[in-house]
Every structure is written in C-alpha cells, then in structure tokens.
Amino acid sequence: MFLSTKLAEGVTLHIRQTTQFKTVNFSIKWRRPLTMKDAAERAVLSNVLQHSNGKFKKSAEFRSYLDDLFGTVLYFDASKRGSEHTVVLNVETVNDQYLAQNKVFNEVLDLLNTVIFQPNFENDKFVSSIVEREKEMVIQRIHSIFDDKTRYAQHRLTQIIRPNHPASISANGTIDTVKAVTIDSLTEAYHSMINEDKIDIYVVGDIDVEAVQKKLTEALPFKDRAPKKVERNNVDSKPEKEYTKEQQEMKQGKLHIGYSTPVFFGDEDFPKMQIFNGVFGGYAHSKLFMNVRERESLAYYASSSYSSYYGLVFVVSGIEPANEKKATDVIAEQLEAIKNGEISDLELNQTKAMLTNQLKEALDLARGQIDIYDQYKDLDDQFSVELWKERWDKVTKEDVQKMASQVKLEAIYFLSGKEA
Template structure:
C-alpha cells in the first residue's frame, strides 16, 4: 500500500502515489513511551507548534499563509496506542494540477511551511514564548476538564482508573491537569528537543505526486538523526488460572441518566493471532445496531438508552457501555451477562455473522475514502504487516466461524461492574 524507505535508523518515509484524491497529504508521526508527564508536555507542544513559527510569529499570519496556499490544511494532534504516545503533524493541499495556474508549486510551499514550523519554531531567547505556552496550557487543561461534563466519557475513564490505575490504559493522551500546570517554557523546549532527537519517526506522503523525487529529497527535507526506538514493557497479561476478584463499584454525581459500564479482560490483544476473531466477536456482541446488546438490552427489554461494546485490543480489554435508569442496574447487568453467555453457548446466527462481517468490511473500506484515513489505518496495521491491505484483513474476518466466536467469548473475564448515577437515584448500598 505504502512504499517504505528508511531515511535513518528509527526514521522511516512511507510514500503512496495515487490519483484517488485531488489533494496531496503529508503526516509526520513522532512516537515515544507514554507517561502522564510526557503526554501533557507533548500535547501542549502540539498546540504551540500549530499556533505560530519563526516565519509566521502569530496565529493570524500562519493562517493567512495557509489561505494563500488555496486553503491548505495544517494542524497537530496527539494520541496514544498501547504503551506509546503519538504526536502527529498533518498537512494537506490541493494538487496544483486542478488549479487554473498549475505552475504554482502549492504542495512544495506547504512542505516548506511544515518543515519550517517544525525545525524553526517561534522562540524567544532560545525558548518558547511564555505567553503562548501559558495560553495553550490553559487550552489543554480545559480539554482535560471537559471529560467531567461528558458523563459517558467520564464513566469509562473512571472505570479504567479503577482497574488499570497508573497504567497506559487509563492514561489520557493529553496528560493530567497537574502535569500540564507544571510545564514551563524551558521544560517545553526540552520536550521539543527530545522529540526531534529521540522519538521514532514515521513520515507519510500520499497523493498524485512524484514520490521517487520526494524520496530522493527526503534527507534534505527531514534532516533527522538516527535514533533507537524506545519502548515500555507491555502490560502483563492475565496469568493462566488466575481469576481476579470482580469489582462492583457505584459512584454518584449530579446527573440524571445512569452510566452502567463493565470491563472484561482478554488474553487476545492486537498482535495475537486471534485478533480478527475477537473483532468479530465484539461486533456480534455489541459493536453494531444488529448486535445482541443493542437488540436485546435496548430494543426488546428497553432497559438502556444505549448499550454497546468496544474492544480495546492494545490493552486486552473489552468494554460494555450503557445508559440506564439507575434503578434498573441489576436487571440490566444480568441481561448483559446473558448476552455473553449466549455467545459462549453458541447462540449465534449465520445472519449475525454475515451482518457483522459486512459492517466491519464497510467500516475499514470507508476509511480508505480519505487520505488521512489511509494514513491512519496503515500506520496502525503496519505493526502487524507492512504489506497490509483492507482485503487481507477482510479475508481473515471471512474465515471466522461460529465456534471461533464462542471461543473468544469464553476467554473474557469480567473485572468490574461500574455504575455512575445521580445522587437522587435509589441507594443500593
């Protein structure tokens, strides 16, 4: 799908020549171990680098430069994947072939803007501008705090903190408010230097361009030095024969709708050979509108406003999330358990399997409808196969049988039932 070129040890260029889009895209991904402190610093740094540069020292001037490039896109983002934190710079411009004046080197100029913003940031006396840093710190703090107003997100976050406290599964890609508050303009410059000199780097260029020429120029465009990939130990999996004590925790806040969440651990993670089988099992259980949780818990019994499952493969966890009236907690939890037991017992129809296969297939194929989607999907699945294609994964889903789904349900181990409800709700304690 993408052609890989190693620019330096730990620095790879991935190019794809395609006329599928009228745009040309570039993404630069910096990967490092995930900690609360590094996530906070790197997220603030992402905001600061998106704000301005030495060439365009104000947000207004940078945005004006992008507008002059026929509305080119340039932004930064942070995310996490397993034990690692990913800092992404993404930029996109129209392919000049579609302009009235095709001689304007729009993508060349965008590449210059991106590389100058990265290698020549907006510094004062060798450090970042203090006012910009403080402003962006507050922006990140506000973003972190917003989770408390979204009770669906908060309930899942709180549940993970209860079962994976201090581990990557429960850490935010933006860090914590405390860690963000501790950042200074000097410490942020240290984070920037470490990122450029120590992170593993993956560069993607996708579009109808001369990828051979870009590859030849890449060393000049992206003068990174060689580095060794840093990694954190993978989270310890569930030990054979070990069954954790199941937690049942209820908490209250000022809210109306109750949030009933469950978490199940599984030894089947992203790199496990049974990963496609677990994806199919999750789809039959609660991944879609035809799934057992939606049909039986929400539609037939009307016990939940929503009810679905999600498979966090990098952490070996499967979540069930539902919105309920708190008084219906026990009945709803029991019915959710029944759906998993049904899978274990083989109560799985051919229709459920076909519908799940169709929706999983449509989902990954639709990701290829955008340049960014192609980059993001490949960036994840290249960890399994650098020759990854959607068709290869779909073929693996097609081989999944009812018995495979039974086996995947059988290896789920419940770790917690968590209810977040309003203070006026019935007190079960």
C-alpha cells in the same frame, strides 16, 4: 499499499502514489513510550507548535498564510496507542497539477520545515505567555471530560480497571502534570521529540515518488536516533475493585462494564476477537443492542468496544438508575449466550460484512489510508482489504464461542444522579 524508505535510523518515509485524490496529504508521527509527564508536555507542545513558529509569530499571520496556500490545512494533535504516545502533524494541500502555477507543494514543504525546525523561541526557549496560554487550553480540554458524562464514566472505569497502566493514562496527561509544565521542560521535550522519537512520515497523493522522496529528505533533515523500545502493556495492573458506584448531578445513569481478554492486536486470534465484539455489542444488529435496548427497553443505548492494544472489552450503556440491576443481568446474559454458542448466521454474517465495509469506507479517505496502514504495517503480512476479509470470513461460530469463553469480567462502574 505504501512504499517505505528509511531516511535515517528511526525515521521512515511512507509514500502512496494514487490518483484517488486531488489533494496531497502529509502526516508526520513522533512516537515514544507513554508516561503521564511526557503526555502532558507533548499535549502542550502540540498546541504551541500549531499556533506559531519562528516565521509566523502570531496565530492570525500563520492562518492567513495557510489560506493563501489555497486553504492548506495544518494541525498538530496528541494521541496514544497502546503503550505509545504520539504527536502528529497533519497537512492537506491542493495538488499543484490542478493549479495554473505549480508552486504550492514546494511552499508547503518549506512550511513543514518551518513549523518543525523553527519554533517560536525567545532566548532559545518557548515564549512564556504562549506556553501558559496553551497549558490553559489543554487543562480546559481535560476538564471537558467532566461535562460529558459518558466519557467521564469510561474514563473512571479505565482508572479503576487498570490503575497506573497505559490504558488509564490520558494522551493529555492530568491537570496537575500540565500545570507542572515550564518553558524549560517544554523546550527540553521539544528537542527530545525532534532528536530522539521514532518518526513515521506519510505522503498520499498523485505525486512523483522519487521527486517527493528527494524533496522531503531535504525539507526534513532528521538525524539518526535510537528510539526507546515500546513494550506491550509492561505494567502489571489489576482492578481496584469489582464494583463502583458514584453520583453526580445528572438524570440518566451510565453503566460501564470492563472485561479482559488474553487476545491483543496482532495475535493469531485477533480477527476472531473482532468478530466476537461485533456479535456481542459492536453494531446495531448485535446482542446488546437487540436485547438490552430493543427487547427489554432497558437502555437508551448499549454497545461494546474491543480495546485490542490493552486486551480489554468495554460495555457502555445509558439507563434509568432504577434499571441498574436488570440491565447488568441482561448484559451478562448476552455474554453467556455467546459462550453457549447461541450465535445466529445473521449475527455472524452481518458482523463480517460490517467489518469489511468499515475498512473499505476508511480507505476512501487519504487520512484513513494513512491511519490504517500505520496501525497494520508492523504485522507479518502486508495489509490488504482482501486479506482481512478472508481472515474474518474464516471465523466460525465455534471460534466466537471460544473467544467469549476467555472474556473475564473485571469491573462494573455505575454513575448516577444523587437522587438514585
């Protein structure tokens, strides 16, 4: 799918030549082990790097220049995956072959060099006023979770089910760790990211592979590095308690339930767990939706998700507070039904079709191709839709039943209004 080349130790370039798109997409991902301190610094750093640099000191100037490059889109973001924190730079620009003058591609490469290697420094440090402004933006982003009660309930459940664990560490850090960021610590975090992080560079478009490889080698002169190895969930963490109820000013109750599974991303049984989650609550045909919401009318919504990097399955539902006990019981009944082998051909086949279609839809976008390949590239087999469709097609009802038998209830979190 992608042609991969090592540019330096710890730095890999992945190019996909395709006539599928009229744009060229770049994605540069810097990775290191996830810690609360690093997450906070890197979230602020991604904001700072996005809005100004050594050439364009003001955000308005920078945005104006991007507009001049036929509306080139450029943004930084911070995210996490498993025990790893990622700062990503995404760029999408028009392909030169659709322009009268073939010059945008080279100007975008120059811009990549600028935003990465020429930060907006004063006396070899970030500008204090800019850092403080972007710290406040990250703090507002963290605060916003309190206004979205579904996100807040899920956040609280992960804190309860896996305290002091990568699963409960936000990609933005905490308000306190963001407040603790200084121009010195941010400058140090920048140099550490540029010189020490593991880096993957992606390019997708109708391009000359050899020419692009040569140009990127010159535009992005990353040096050799020995990135820190990321361990899979290396923190032993158990739930704080099995049941937690909290109250806020709100009407609809949020019932969130966390389960553990011994199956992680990339394990032999991983495709089977994906099918289990689809049958349990991943889709509109799943047991949770059909029984908790449709049959019993206990929930405004009810679904499950499989967090494969942490070996966790989450159920989320919005209910009337008075229905908490009944909803909890009916959710548990759906898991028991799968454990007992009560799985219809329709549930199984629709789940397989949905997983395959989701994969195909994601690959219709350049960014989807990058993200999926980035996720699957470290597995033993080369990624293809056909390979994963074949793996899902092989999953039997007995396989799904076996996966369900390994799913263990860890914690229940209920958020309700104060009158409940």
